[in-house]
Amino acid sequence: MSRLAVDWTRCDGHGLCARLLSEHVSRDEFGFPVIAAAEISDADESQARLAVSACPALALRLEQPART
Ligand code: SF4
Known part of the structure; x- marks a missing residue:
């Protein structure tokens, strides 16, 4: 599971992530992403990685949970 x-210092709001990951990301009225479900299941991880690599501003990332 990743997040x-x-x-936000990089995101330019073109919304590619919302198109590629519509179950997790929507857009606000200005086109900026709204992360509705930050937790990415193992089943969705490859699509999330695709969205991360497609982000033209290098603004989207997948974070691994901190180990305790
Ligand atoms: S995170 Fe990347 S793909 Fe998503 S809106 Fe921002 S710049 Fe576009």
Whole structure:
């Protein structure tokens, strides 16, 4: 399980992530992503990685949970 995160200093709001990961990301009225479900299941991870690699601003990332 990993978590989806946006670097707001980089995101330019073109919404590619919302198109590629519509079950997890929607868009606000300005086009910026709204992460509705940050937790990414193992089944969705390959699609999430595709969205991360497709982000033109390098603003989207997958974070691994901290180990305790
Ligand atoms: S694809 Fe990247 S730059 Fe575009 S809205 Fe998503 S996080 Fe922001």
